[in-house]
Amino acid sequence: AQKITQTQPGMFVQEKEAVTLDCTYDTSDPSYGLFWYKQPSSGEMIFLIYQGSYDQQNATEGRYSLNFQKARKSANLVISASQLGDSAMYFCAMRALTQGGSEKLVFGKGTKLTVNP
Amino acid sequence: DSGVTQTPKHLITATGQRVTLRCSPRSGDLSVYWYQQSLDQGLQFLIQYYNGEERAKGNILERFSAQQFPDLHSELNLSSLELGDSALYFCASSSRTGNYGYTFGSGTRLTVV
Numbered sequence: 001a002q003k004i005t006q007t008q009p010g011m012f013v014q015e016k017e018a019v020t021l022d023c024t025y026d027t028s029d030p031s032y033g034l035f036w037y038k039q040p041s042s043g044e045m046i047f048l049i050y051q052g053s054y055d056q057q058n059a060t061e062g063r064y065s066l067n068f069q070k071a072r073k074s075a076n077l078v079i080s081a082s083q084l085g086d087s088a089m090y091f092c093a094m095r096a097l098t099q100g101g102s103e104k105l106v107f108g109k110g111t112k113l114t115v116n117p
Numbered sequence: 118d119s120g121v122t123q124t125p126k127h128l129i130t131a132t133g134q135r136v137t138l139r140c141s142p143r144s145g146d147l148s149v150y151w152y153q154q155s156l157d158q159g160l161q162f163l164i165q166y167y168n169g170e171e172r173a174k175g176n177i178l179e180r181f182s183a184q185q186f187p188d189l190h191s192e193l194n195l196s197s198l199e200l201g202d203s204a205l206y207f208c209a210s211s212s213r214t215g216n217y218g219y220t221f222g223s224g225t226r227l228t229v230v
Contacts, residue, residue, distance in 0.1 A: 035219070043205060044119070045221035091160065098165075098173035104150065105209075105219055107160035 002027045002096040006108035013082045014116050020067070021077040021111045023092030033095035034075040035105065036066065040088040048090075051075055082115045089113075120144065123208050123222035131230055135196040138225045140208030142189055148172070148211040149191040150219065151183055155204040166191055198229045 003026040013019040025034065036048040051059045051066045059066040067076040079086055089112050093105045120143035130136055142149050151163040153176075162175035166185035177183075180198075185191040195202060205226050209219045 037221075042223075043226070044223040045207060045209075046119075047218055047220065050218065093160075098175075100173050102165055102167070102172040103211075104162040104165060104173055104175060105152075105160075106162070109159050 002029070002094060002106050004092050004094050004106055004108035006092055006111050008111045010112045010114070012114050012116060015084060016081055018078060018080045019082055019113065021079070021090050021113065023075045023077065023108060025073050025075060025094050027094060027096060029097055034066070034068070035093040035095070036064070036077045037091045037093060038088045039091060039110070045091075049077065084115050084117060087113060087115045119220050119222060121208060121210050121220050121222035123225050125225060126223065127226050129228045129230060130198060132198055132200060134198050135194065136198065136227065138193040138195070138206055140191045140193070140222060142191070142210030143212070143220050146210035146212045146220070147189065149185055149189070150209045150211070151191070151193050152207040152209065153204045154207060163193070195227070200229050203227055203229045
């Protein structure tokens with residue numbers, strides 16, 4: 001079964017510090033993709049970063065980096081130099097195959113990040 | 118603005134009623150996905166359309182249906198509404214280029230009273 005596990009319901013970090021949000025995944029597909037989305041209190045889903053299963057290097061996008069450890073099936077999000085505006089829910093997701101050969105995103109339950117001033 | 122447009126943003130309706138949620142995908146994207154986000158179930162995949170055809174079904178109730186029109190906009194129809202259908206409904210579109218990014222709309226918050 002294709003599954004995403006986020007074990008941290010909530011995390012706190014001081015402004016300007018770095019924080020790591022954990023994500024582990026389970027899939028038997030040889031090709032897959034991993035995503036992180038941010039959902040602020042306003043509700044929209046904002047794409048942050050993507051890692052393909054065959055990518056050799058860890059993905060980075062500005063202050064976001066993805067610590068991809070394929071053997072451990074983990075795809076942790078690292079946010080450097082946290083800002084107050086980073087306070088939000090963060091979802092890890094995996095692109096998974098459907099029975100008909102199409103694709104869908106499977107989401108974890110999310111981690112609520114609070115950045116303290 | 119993500120480029121994916123969902124209307125309406127908010128919807129309040131009574132049990133037993135029927136509503137239609139609308140989604141316009143990002144320009145050039147052929148795939149549209151519908152997701153439901155509720156407190157108890159989290160983010161659940163409902164259904165996918167690709168260029169007008171249904172491609173995948175997830176945890177979509179029989180009371181729910183969707184379609185994608187020739188101009189690629191999609192509608193999600195929810196009927197015989199129950200209190201438990203109250204949720205945030207997202208539409209996402211995909212281009213299958215680059216990083217296979219899925220772009221989400223801002224969602225429709227449905228409240229069934």
